[in-house]
Amino acid sequence: MTEQQSPSLSEIIDMQIRTTGPMSVATYMGLCLTHPTKGYYKTDDPLGAAGDFVTAPEISQMFGELIGFFFVNLWQQMGSPKEFTLLELGPGRGTLMADILRVACRAEGFRDGLDLRLFETNPALIAEQNARLEPYGAKWIDGFDKVGPGPLLVIANEFFDALPIRQFVRDTDGWHERMIGTNNGRRVFGLNPTPIPASAMPEILGDAEINAVLEVGLASGEVMNRLASTISTQGGAILAIDYGYARTQTGETLQGVRRHQFADVLDAPGEVDLSAHVDFEALGTVAAKAGLAIQPLASQGQFLSRMGIKERTSALIAANPGSADDLAAARDRLIGPDQMGTLFKAFCAASPGLQPPGFE
Template structure:
């Protein structure tokens, strides 16, 4: 058992089965043993590699898209340039470099990073210099907000319910006969949704709450947000997974030593943004979105300048069998302004405004 596994097991023995979101929160953010609290998990030496670590092209195009949204809204000054979960600061560094030639952009921007990990805050300061570090999205300044989030929502704690013959039951973390961590079902509870026996649905109440906060700032003060993550529009099933040393792991096997993530359901995020008074786009596959922003021309220029890895990076970021289809980009923006480049408003043909789908009591929308 890992040190954190022993702590979790002791809590379960004392208090009973633990909801899955509480388990995930401890695994990722426990002050002494949490995954993000104790290490730099990014890149070849970490457990996973994100798009900004693959190529500068990703951050450059995201930055220029945000800058264009700023220009389209009249170049408000001052404004907040924010990122949720910035990792090493690679994406923000590329955004700042790419937007340096946009007149007035850098001068008007206050860079704000929403980061809970003390270790990663140090890494970000080393890379970016003095920035405004915030504990949560609720601390974002009351000002025009232009925000990016790459692989942030997938790391937020989720809850799961499973359909049984007696109704929906929440999946909990408990102990098996040998004292190891195991999944079990709680007591059945009534939920106003149907589903076949055995079906699993997930909810991420924290994600919807954060989106509501961000969209509320945008609706009140102007701005836009670009969210990139892997997931679906209306996903169902068990998507919880663990990554350890660039390989999949059992989510219960190494608490605190493996990254835990789940696929993002974009529909509740869009619903939260719309309820907060902003506009939202449907999720666009990352590959076509980056192509619409000009990544192929940028890769050709880098290759001509001697970047031997540009072609491979282009393929990795845009090919459907790699990151181009599973990863999606979604935008939120203020009413009475055009969407950020590469996005379109949520159209009626995609169905009515996305609705929250019932999940466990107090757990918000379910997927």
């Protein structure tokens, strides 16, 4: 059977539902985003004006430059190790890492000790990353255990929001997992008839209202656990910047985006970007259990301001006065409370004793 004749992702999903019954939201998200040949992150480049969304590194070089200073500071606090791994999860076009390394490699010894690893599954994006990062000898990995023996520094910008979540809905007899099935040829949401034991749900949700929705990122927890376990042994830190909330809470945040517009999450599998807000408290709990120190969560605006984005903007304007308006607009988009500054959060878990900059 040729690729043209092979079933579409919609057909594959519907066939699986007919064969094995309704699937969890997590299973559906996993198929939509990472199906080996038809998943959203396995096909075209989703970034930029021609794609489905724009990320902070595409808005301004200042974002990556300040993160470069962040990692140099930590590297120096660790005694400038002669061997260390810098790992990016979901590196996009390689823009963020190129900006990070343009700054970080100015620090004497940083480039010599650098072992650059990239976790990426999209062939089109890997090609773009290679074009930008080839001078640094990047290596692409498909597992979080494939890092070098030295300290591990991790950057994850808009990565955790794209990992599959499970959803649970409060009913009169307890919590039920939300499932996806079909009805009259259309995919629809429904509930697993068997309630989840109350002991399996967080205590703080005991008085949740009927129809309240709890989203649980088991995949995010697993990724954090693997990274934190490595860092607890080898030293280092993970910096995650994403949209999310500081405390575990109810609320439905699963969303679809296509061509910069919201889209129905059940329509056009593989063609719509699916994501959900990150539960940073849950990530912190996992990292703390592995022995890492969790920094107070900061908004993206707070983090970038503490790292000096206003001063960096002024310096760039002084060097490029004709671009003053564009530079100021980019700064405001990154830190403005009504833009990315408040919705996006900066999370850091690090080896005890390190003092990551940008956090109180």
